[in-house]
Every structure is written in structure tokens, then in C-alpha cells.
Amino acid sequence: xxxxxxxxxxxxxxxxxxxxxxxxxxxxxxxxxxxxxxxxxxxxxxxxxxxxxxxxxxxxxxxxxxxxxxxxxxxxxxxxxxxxxxxxxxxxxxxxxxxxxxxxxxxxxxxxxxxxxxxxxxxxxxxxxxxxxxxxxxxxxxxxxxxxxxxxxxxxxxxxxxxxxxxxxxxxxxxxxxxxxxxxxxxxxxxxxxxxxxxxxxxxxxxxxxxxxxxxxxxxxxxxxxxxxxxxxxxxxxxxxxxxxxxxxxxxxxxxx
Amino acid sequence: xxxxxxxxxxxxxxxxxxxxxxxxxxxxxxxxxxxxxxxxxxxxxxxxxxxxxxxxxxxxxxxxxxxxxxxxxxxxxxxxxxxxxxxxxxxxxxxxxxxxxxxxxxxxxxxxxxxxxxxxxxxxxxxxxxxxxxxxxxxxxxxxxxxxxxxxxxxxxxxxxxxxxxxxxxxxxxxxxxxxxxxxxxxxxxxxxxxxxxxxxxxxx
Numbered sequence: 001x002x003x004x005x006x007x008x009x010x011x012x013x014x015x016x017x018x019x020x021x022x023x024x025x026x027x028x029x030x031x032x033x034x035x036x037x038x039x040x041x042x043x044x045x046x047x048x049x050x051x052x053x054x055x056x057x058x059x060x061x062x063x064x065x066x067x068x069x070x071x072x073x074x075x076x077x078x079x080x081x082x083x084x085x086x087x088x089x090x091x092x093x094x095x096x097x098x099x100x101x102x103x104x105x106x107x108x109x110x111x112x113x114x115x116x117x118x119x120x121x122x123x124x125x126x127x128x129x130x131x132x133x134x135x136x137x138x139x140x141x142x143x144x145x146x147x148x149x150x151x152x153x154x155x156x157x158x159x160x161x162x163x164x165x166x167x168x169x170x171x172x173x174x175x176x177x178x179x180x181x182x183x184x185x186x187x188x189x190x191x192x193x194x195x196x197x198x199x200x201x202x203x204x205x206x207x208x209x210x211x212x213x214x215x216x217x218x219x220x221x222x223x224x225x226x227x228x229x230x231x232x233x234x235x236x237x238x239x240x241x242x243x244x245x246x247x248x249x250x251x252x253x254x255x256x257x
Numbered sequence: 258x259x260x261x262x263x264x265x266x267x268x269x270x271x272x273x274x275x276x277x278x279x280x281x282x283x284x285x286x287x288x289x290x291x292x293x294x295x296x297x298x299x300x301x302x303x304x305x306x307x308x309x310x311x312x313x314x315x316x317x318x319x320x321x322x323x324x325x326x327x328x329x330x331x332x333x334x335x336x337x338x339x340x341x342x343x344x345x346x347x348x349x350x351x352x353x354x355x356x357x358x359x360x361x362x363x364x365x366x367x368x369x370x371x372x373x374x375x376x377x378x379x380x381x382x383x384x385x386x387x388x389x390x391x392x393x394x395x396x397x398x399x400x401x402x403x404x405x406x407x408x409x410x411x412x413x414x415x416x417x418x419x420x421x422x423x424x425x426x427x428x429x430x431x432x433x434x435x436x437x438x439x440x441x442x443x444x445x446x447x448x449x450x451x452x453x454x455x456x457x458x459x460x461x462x
Contacts, residue, residue: 002372002423005379045447047380048402073275078402078445098271100404100445123305123338125376125404169376200374222374 003253005223006213008041008230008243009050009204010034012083014064021227022054023180025132025146031231031239034067038074041230044243048078050103050172050225052130056084057106057147065093072098082130082172088117095122103172105130106149108163115166124169128202131159133189134176141189144176160196170200172225178206180228185216194220210244210252217253259458261296263322264288265313267338268302269444276444280454290317297462299331302444303338307362307407308350310338319355326357332435332460337405340431340438344409357436359412360428365405367424376406381421383429383441389418391437391456392430399449401441403429408440435460 012034013020019037020028031037034051041049051071056063062084072079081094082103091102107114108129119127133156134144143151143159153159160171173193175186185206194201200222207213207226216224233240244252259282264270270286277284277300284300287293299322303310314322325331335343344354347362354362367373383401385394392399401421408427411417418437419430429440437457443450 003380042447072271075272076276076279076445076447076450078404078442095269096271098269098275100269100272121305121309125378125406126304170378198374200376200378220372223379 001250001254003249004213004217004221005047005202006244006249007048007050007202007223007225008046009052009225009227010037011227012051012053012064012067013055014053014059015055019231020054021180021231025176025179028054029237035070035074037231037241038071040241041243042074042076044241045246046077046243048080048223049075050080050082052081052103053083054146057149062086062090063094065097068094068099069097080128082128088114088121091118091122095126101126101128101170103128103130105132106145106147109145109149109151112162112166115163115168119167119169124167124199127168128170128172129163129168130172130174131156131163132174132176157192157196160193164197164199168199170202171197172202172204175203175205181206182208182228182232184208184212185219185224187215187219190216190219190221210248214252214255258283258285258297260284260298260300261293262286262300262302263318265318267305267310267313268336269304270302272444273300273302273336276450276454277458280451280458282454282458290321293321293325296325296331298457298460299325299333300336301333301339301342302336303342304404305338306349307338307341307347307354308352310342311350311352311354314342314355322355326436330435332457332462333437334457335438336444337440337442340440341407341409343431343436343438347407349407358409358416358431358433358438360409360416360431362407362409365408365423365427370424373424376404377423378404380446381423381429381441383419383421385419385430386417387415389432390460391432391439391453392419393452401429401439401443401446401449403441405440409438
């Protein structure tokens with residue numbers, strides 16, 4: 001039995017002074033202190049952790065290395081960082097601080113060669129390409145950029161194919177319309193992306209239950225990531241950090257597909 | 258220093274150092290083979306491609322490591338690519354490995370299961386094949402974080418220390434004399450990794 005990775009995804013916003021959680025990529029709500037959250041997730045023995053700085057590219061700045069080093073020092077599990085990475089040198093610095101994987105997005109649109117450049121030195125497994133997809137009013141999936149970066153192709157599938165061809169070790173597929181909704185993953189999107197990508201696919205967006213995670217992996221995701229599910233509790237979205245017990249995850253994936 | 262971590266530019270050395278420290282060991286990072294004198298235990302972490310790893314070791318490291326590991330019998334642990342470098346060669350590259358373990362490195366075999374993508378990236382249960390200093394065989398299930406495309410195949414079964422499964426069963430830890438290697442990342446495997454680091458720190462030197 002394969003137990004898929006379950007990855008909390010934390011969003012950092014400097015302008016809001018800490019961790020936030022968004023709804024469909026908007027309405028960032030403050031949910032706490034990043035270091036504290038990482039400590040709690042470490043104690044809960046999460047499979048892996050993802051930290052994304054959602055302001056860096058928009059504010060035209062690079063990663064906050066000091067904060068990341070502090071976070072990394074609390075992580076006895078793999079850590080993936082994304083946000084504001086513009087050069088292979090940025091990635092090299094992140095690896096030296098104790099980050100295992102870098103997530104690239106905006107930079108890939110203008111410099112797709114950066115994937116190979118980083119992978120050649122650190123290995124493909126260290127390079128995650130993050131692809132945001134939003135359905136338009138016709139329900140058709142379109143590439144999306146929160147930072148307003150123009151995408152090279154209007155077909156989101158090209159972004160997946162290109163990323164893999166350029167050496168990405170993993171694809172992070174974000175269903176923007178599901179972000180923060182807890183309404184369930186976009187299974188159709190996951191199915192299509194998984195068929196295109198030979199490398200592991202991490203699905204994020206909409207996870208609201210353990211069954212949602214199972215549905216996402218049944219649809220072809222190698223791992224699932226979630227934000228709101230791990231930080232909110234109850235109908236009023238009170239902030240409470242949780243993570244399923246290993247036995248629960250074991251039981252979940254021992255059910256037949 | 259309890260452990261000297263080899264920094265030839267291929268590893269996540271900082272995380273390895275932190276885990277040794279969390280296991281109450283002192284660990285130094287050394288980026289110059291001339292500074293290996295007096296080392297008690299060695300760690301060789303590595304990520305990335307096989308030839309890149311051997312190329313990074315070429316300027317001065319290989320001779321010095323051969324001296325300490327083969328002649329002085331200093332205990333060493335190779336981690337991830339570091340484990341593969343202990344072997345003779347790899348399908349991934351053309352350069353010879355350190356050849357301390359009689360093993361070749363070949364591609365992962367998922368047994369034809371298309372749902373199992375490569376690289377194998379995730380937590381797998383690791384099963385010791387015999388009593389050994391690194392992994393207890395009587396304390397229940399242990400799981401470790403793996404990230405790899407290749408796996409070691411040992412000539413001698415007695416060099417295999419533990420196995421895991423990803424479509425098929427593969428060797429995930431090797432051991433011969435003072436030489437240890439783990440395909441997984443103990444430095445990123447919570448309490449399981451912490452316990453393994455403690456055990457390595459307790460290996461007599």
C-alpha cells in the first residue's frame with residue numbers, strides 16, 4: 001500500500017505580518033505566526049511542508065532569506081519554498097539554508113531555462129513548478145497568474161508539458177477556484193494534468209476532508225496539499241492547526257479505489 | 258566533534274547538521290579535504306546526479322576519504338546520493354563510484370505500475386533485514402522520506418541492511434564494516450531519522 005504525501009501549504013504575507021489564508025486567491029485572512037505554525041506542524045510529524053510567499057513577486061522582491069532560515073531550522077521534514085525566486089543563485093541560497101525544494105512560477109514564464117539550470121546543480125527532485133489554473137465563465141480551465149505575469153501559452157496544459165520537458169521534478173497544480181473553499185478538489189483537472197506529467201503531481205485547492213484527499217490521489221495526484229483544511233476549524237473558520245494522524249492516513253489509503 | 262560532514266557542494270548539509278545536533282551530537286561541516294584530520298565519524302550527504310557527485314569529490318576528496326574510511330576505519334554514513342556514491346557505478350552516469358560497497362546503482366523498478374511516478378518521492382516503511390547498529394528490528398514500523406530515481410543492487414546479500422517497497426522491493430540501506438549508506442533522508446524523517454542519527458552517533462569509533 002502506498003501512503004500518499006499530505007502537505008500543509010502555508011502562505012506568508014509580509015504586508016500582513018505573518019501567515020494568511022486566502023479564498024480563491026483573494027481576501028487574505030491573518031492566521032498566525034509562521035515560526036509557531038511550523039513548530040506545530042513539525043510536532044505533528046507532517047509528511048512535508050510548503051511555504052509560499054504570496055507577496056514577493058507582486059512587491060518585486062526576492063525571498064525573505066532570514067525568515068526562511070528560521071523556518072527551515074524548525075523543519076525535520078522536507079520543506080518546499082516558493083515566492084520571488086528569480087535566479088538560480090536565489091535557489092542555491094535557499095538550499096544552503098536547509099530548504100529541500102524550490103517552487104517556481106512567475107520566473108518560468110520569462111525564463112523557462114531556469115528549471116534546468118537549478119536541476120543540473122541540485123537535481124530535478126528539488127525543482128517544483130507551480131501552475132495556477134482558473135476556470136473562466138464557460139468553465140474552461142485557463143492558466144492564471146496572481147502576480148499578473150503574462151503566460152506564454154493560453155493552454156494550461158502547455159505549462160505542464162513545458163515544465164516537465166524543461167526538467168521539473170514535480171508539478172504543483174493549483175485549482176484557483178477551489179482555493180480556501182474546502183469544496184473538494186477539481187478532479188477533472190487533476191486527471192488531465194496527471195496524464196500529462198510523468199513526474200509526481202501535487203494537487204492543491206479545495207481539499208476539505210480526508211475523502212477529498214483520497215479522491216485526488218485516485219484521480220492521479222501523487223500527493224495532496226491543502227491550506228484551509230489544516231488551519232481552520234468549524235463553520236466560522238476559527239484558526240486551529242490540525243493534521244490527520246498517521247493511522248488515519250493509513251486507513252484512508254488502504255481503502256480500495 | 259562527533260561527526261564531520263563532507264561538504265563538497267552536493268548536499269543539504271545544513272539539515273544533516275541540524276539533525277545530528279538534535280540527536281545531541283556535535284557536527285562540523287568541512288568543505289576542504291585537508292581539514293578531515295582527526296575526524297571521528299563521517300557523513301556524506303548528497304542530492305542530484307551521480308556523475309555530478311563524483312566530479313565534486315574528485316578534487317582531493319576521494320584519496321582522503323579512502324584513507325580515513327578504508328585504512329583508519331572511520332565510520333561513515335552516505336545519505337541519498339551519498340549512499341549511491343559508495344557503490345561501484347551507476348546507470349545514471351559514466352564515472353566510477355567510490356567502490357566501497359560491492360553494488361551497482363540501477364533505475365527504480367516500479368513493477369510496471371503506471372500510478373507510481375518517478376522519482377519515488379515520499380514516506381516508505383523501511384524494514385531491516387538483519388540485526389544492525391542503525392535500525393532496530395524490534396520496535397515496530399519505521400518510515401523514512403525517500404526521494405530518488407535510482408537504487409542500489411548489492412552483490413552480497415549480507416551487505417543489504419534494509420529494504421523498502423515502491424512497486425517492487427528495493428535495497429534502501431547498505432552496510433559493510435564501518436561503512437553505512439541510506440537511500441532515504443534521516444535528516445528529514447522526524448523521530449525515525451532522529452533515532453537513526455542517535456544510533457550512528459553511538460557506533461563505536
